[in-house]
Amino acid sequence: MxxxxxxxxxxxxxxxxxxxxxxxxxxxxxxxxxxxxxxxWKELTPASLTLLINRESPLVVDISAYADYEKAHIPGSRHVPPSQFDPENKDLAKVRELPVVIVDKDGRGMDKAASRLVKAGFTKVHTLGGGVEAWRQAQLPLAKGKN
Structure with a gap:
C-alpha cells in the first residue's frame, strides 16, 4: 500500500x-x-409502490405510449399520453393532496412529468423507478388492453 x-x-x-x-x-x-x-418527489420501488397502493390508494398515471400501455400496465393505472399530460387539468386538480404516482414503460420519461406536478402544487408526487419494466421484473401483476 x-x-x-x-x-x-x-x-x-x-x-x-x-x-x-x-x-x-x-x-x-x-x-x-x-x-x-x-x-x-420520491422515487419508489415496486415493493414500496405496492405498499402505497394498499395504504393510501394513490392515483397511478401511466404516461407511456398508448401501444405500450395496451401491452402491459399496472392494474388500476390511468393512461395519459405525454402530449396530453396537463397538471392544471380540472380532474387532476381535485387530487392535489392525494398521492400521485407517475409511471412509464421503462422509467426514463417520468422526471419531467413529476416536476410539472410539483410546480402545479401537488404535494405527494412519486415516480416508479424503472417503470412498468421494473414492475414486471418484480413479478407483480400486469393488466393488458385499454383498462
Whole structure:
C-alpha cells in the first residue's frame, strides 16, 4: 500500500487525461446525487409502490405510449399520453393532496412529468423507478388492453 502511495503522484503526472476524467466522473456523481436529494418527489420501488397502493390508494398515471400501455400496465393505472399530460387539468386538480404516482414503460420519461406536478402544487408526487419494466421484473401483476 505504501508503495502505491509513493508512485501515485508520478502516475497522475504522467496521465493528466485520466486524472481529469476521474475528477469529472466524481463531480458528475456528486451533482447527480445532490439533484436527486433535492428534488420534490420520491422515487419508489415496486415493493414500496405496492405498499402505497394498499395504504393510501394513490392515483397511478401511466404516461407511456398508448401501444405500450395496451401491452402491459399496472392494474388500476390511468393512461395519459405525454402530449396530453396537463397538471392544471380540472380532474387532476381535485387530487392535489392525494398521492400521485407517475409511471412509464421503462422509467426514463417520468422526471419531467413529476416536476410539472410539483410546480402545479401537488404535494405527494412519486415516480416508479424503472417503470412498468421494473414492475414486471418484480413479478407483480400486469393488466393488458385499454383498462
Amino acid at each position: 505504501n508503495d502505491v502511495l509513493h508512485k501515485l503522484p508520478q502516475f497522475l503526472g504522467n496521465h493528466p487525461f485520466l486524472l481529469a476524467l476521474f475528477v469529472a466522473l466524481v463531480l458528475a456523481l456528486i451533482v447527480t446525487e445532490l439533484l436527486r436529494l433535492t428534488r420534490k
